[in-house]
Amino acid sequence: xxxxxxxxxxxxxxxxxxxxxxxxxxxxxxxxxxxxxxxxxxxxxxxxxxxxxxxxxxxxxxxxxxxxxxxxxxxxxxxxxxxxxxxxxxxxxxxxxxxxxxxxxxxxxxxxxxxxxxxxxxxxxxxxxxxxxxxxxxxxxxxxxxxxxxxxxxxxxxxxxxxxxxxxxxxxxxxxxxxxxxxxxxxxxxxxxxxxxxxxxxxxxxxxxxxxxxxxxxxxxxxxxxxxxxxxxxxxxxxxxxxxxxxxxxxxxxxxxxxxxxxxxxxxxxxxxxxxxxxxx
Amino acid sequence: xxxxxxxxxxxxxxxxxxxxxxxxxxxxxxxxxxxxxxxxxxxxxxxxxxxxxxxxxxxxxxxxxxxxxxxxxxxxxxxxxxxxxxxxxxxxxxxxxxxxxxxxxxxxxxxxxxxxxxxxxxxxxxxxxxxxxxxxxxxxxxxxxxxxxxxxxxxxxxxxxxxxxxxxxxxxxxxxxxxxxxxxxxxxxxxxxxxxxxxxxxxxxxxxxxxxxxxxxxxxxxxxxxxxxxxxxxxxxxxxxxxxxxxxxxxxxxxxxxxxxxxxxxxxxxxxxxxxxxxxxxxxxxxxxxxxxxxxxxxxxxxx
Numbered sequence: 001x002x003x004x005x006x007x008x009x010x011x012x013x014x015x016x017x018x019x020x021x022x023x024x025x026x027x028x029x030x031x032x033x034x035x036x037x038x039x040x041x042x043x044x045x046x047x048x049x050x051x052x053x054x055x056x057x058x059x060x061x062x063x064x065x066x067x068x069x070x071x072x073x074x075x076x077x078x079x080x081x082x083x084x085x086x087x088x089x090x091x092x093x094x095x096x097x098x099x100x101x102x103x104x105x106x107x108x109x110x111x112x113x114x115x116x117x118x119x120x121x122x123x124x125x126x127x128x129x130x131x132x133x134x135x136x137x138x139x140x141x142x143x144x145x146x147x148x149x150x151x152x153x154x155x156x157x158x159x160x161x162x163x164x165x166x167x168x169x170x171x172x173x174x175x176x177x178x179x180x181x182x183x184x185x186x187x188x189x190x191x192x193x194x195x196x197x198x199x200x201x202x203x204x205x206x207x208x209x210x211x212x213x214x215x216x217x218x219x220x221x222x223x224x225x226x227x228x229x230x231x232x233x234x235x236x237x238x239x240x241x242x243x244x245x246x247x248x249x250x251x252x253x254x255x256x257x258x259x260x261x262x263x264x265x266x267x268x269x270x271x272x273x274x275x276x277x278x279x280x281x
Numbered sequence: 282x283x284x285x286x287x288x289x290x291x292x293x294x295x296x297x298x299x300x301x302x303x304x305x306x307x308x309x310x311x312x313x314x315x316x317x318x319x320x321x322x323x324x325x326x327x328x329x330x331x332x333x334x335x336x337x338x339x340x341x342x343x344x345x346x347x348x349x350x351x352x353x354x355x356x357x358x359x360x361x362x363x364x365x366x367x368x369x370x371x372x373x374x375x376x377x378x379x380x381x382x383x384x385x386x387x388x389x390x391x392x393x394x395x396x397x398x399x400x401x402x403x404x405x406x407x408x409x410x411x412x413x414x415x416x417x418x419x420x421x422x423x424x425x426x427x428x429x430x431x432x433x434x435x436x437x438x439x440x441x442x443x444x445x446x447x448x449x450x451x452x453x454x455x456x457x458x459x460x461x462x463x464x465x466x467x468x469x470x471x472x473x474x475x476x477x478x479x480x481x482x483x484x485x486x487x488x489x490x491x492x493x494x495x496x497x498x499x500x501x502x503x504x505x506x507x508x509x510x511x512x513x514x515x516x517x518x519x520x521x522x523x524x525x526x527x528x529x530x531x532x533x534x535x536x537x538x539x540x541x542x543x544x545x546x547x548x549x550x551x552x553x554x555x556x557x558x559x560x561x562x563x564x565x566x567x568x569x570x571x572x573x574x575x576x577x578x579x580x581x582x583x584x585x
Contacts, residue, residue, distance in 0.1 A: 056473060088475035100470045102463050112456075113463045114474045119456035183474055 015064035024050040025243040042240035093185035103165030111147035114182035150178040170201040190222040283423035296542025297441035301496035302519035303534035305489030311529040318388040321516015322395035327361040327497030328507040358491040365490030400509040407506040527578025
């Protein structure tokens with residue numbers, strides 16, 4: 001009998017994604033543990049974003065199983081859920097490498113739209129909302145409180161009514177994380193959250209992410225190229241290269257793994273020289 | 282001057298009806314980028330639904346005019362909404378994700394199906410309702426010509442204004458409206474926030490049809506007759522209104538509708554009634570030359 005705490009939140013088993021003849025991800029298995037930050041790293045084109053796209057329903061995996069365990073009795077097979085249930089039932093949220101905010105809506109509306117289902121239910125599919133019923137107003141208040149709480153955490157309280165598209169880049173990144181958090185996810189998938197941030201913003205991001213982890217409700221899975229972020233905040237690192245897992249362990253173990261070093265830096269010059277000598281160049 | 286005032290009132294009335302239909306076009310285009318060519322026929326169907334309901338309540342059940350009309354309005358909105366929901370489920374949703382022209386062709390097919398269906402089950406003749414609200418309030422007299430505003434014109438403008446306000450609130454302030462705007466911008470992202478995109482699209486069709494039904498009730502009240510082919514011309518005019526106002530923009534649809542209505546009536550009064558449609562469509566052509574996105578449409582700027 002496994003207890004809840006020992007059961008991983010997300011189990012990726014034998015995940016394979018093929019596009020025609022190209023194997024983007026090949027027989028990948030790894031776990032995302034509860035209450036931890038797991039980082040997925042690898043050189044460009046290693047298949048990291050493809051893994052995310054499989055987890056969040058953009059792609060249907062060619063083979064493999066993605067199980068999200070809420071507790072001992074509630075499991076969701078992500079590859080079989082319709083798109084919106086991945087968020088609403090399985091409670092997985094995600095952000096994007098190229099930010100996908102609702103540019104034309106205000107900052108506050110972006111956070112409210114993330115609470116759509118609870119509000120829709122409370123408002124009787126918007127009909128009670130039209131009549132301003134009390135049950136709806138209470139729920140709307142709660143939603144607003146939650147949105148304001150997150151705005152405060154990402155320091156955007158004073159820009160609540162501006163269009164999301166008008167925010168500077170770094171603010172948009174944090175807003176996207178806040179929007180994902182407003183859906184109360186158990187698993188938050190972040191695709192290169194530190195990309196394009198300056199060192200100060202990057203540091204703020206670290207605080208935000210470790211804060212989310214330490215609250216204990218949400219576990220994080222992140223793709224990141226910025227090694228200073230990965231090595232500082234993650235508890236567990238999975239390394240991909242050409243769609244195959246080449247290392248899996250703590251940041252320190254991974255950092256010193258020769259396969260990882262080879263994948264990132266290529267092989268040493270003298271090794272190249274040896275090979276060249278062998279073929280007679 | 283009296284003629285001008287009279288035509289102004291007539292134009293605003295006609296424009297209100299066009300505006301109500303135009304919203305259905307503009308919302309559907311906004312959310313799934315498809316021109317719903319069957320929308321004009323949905324409007325025609327709603328006029329028939331209203332006509333039948335009206336006859337049941339007044340002739341069979343002997344209700345008074347005002348309560349009967351109110352009940353007819355609500356029921357026609359509900360029935361037409363359900364009707365359009367069914368159309369979306371059967372004719373458009375299965376084609377989503379197919380090539381872009383597929384739902385468009387399906388919509389044209391649905392338009393032909395609807396008008397022929399009504400022709401078969403209701404006959405090809407004009408169907409009349411008894412005249413109602415025939416009183417006219419005189420407001421301006423000049424050389425023996427009296428310009429006046431009819432009771433039914435007041436009813437049409439007031440009902441249109443009230444429903445548009447309600448609708449505006451629905452889109453701007455309620456969760457459903459927020460979800461619609463989110464789906465308009467990025468359907469995939471909306472789904473990742475737990476929004477059921479298919480359902481939101483269905484509800485958009487229902488809302489568009491409900492407003493078309495309001496236009497349908499107003500139409501039979503105003504003109505007193507409807508036949509199976511009456512969906513086409515108002516449908517095309519309303520589509521023109523939506524494009525003129527900037528397709529995708531709700532206030533644009535209403536302003537476009539009022540403009541088309543006014544141009545038609547003014548042209549009929551001062552130039553030639555035979556060329557009123559030419560005037561309306563020419564205005565569209567000229568506007569699109571100078572403002573390709575319509576009056577209130579936002580140009581799409583792609584970030585690179």
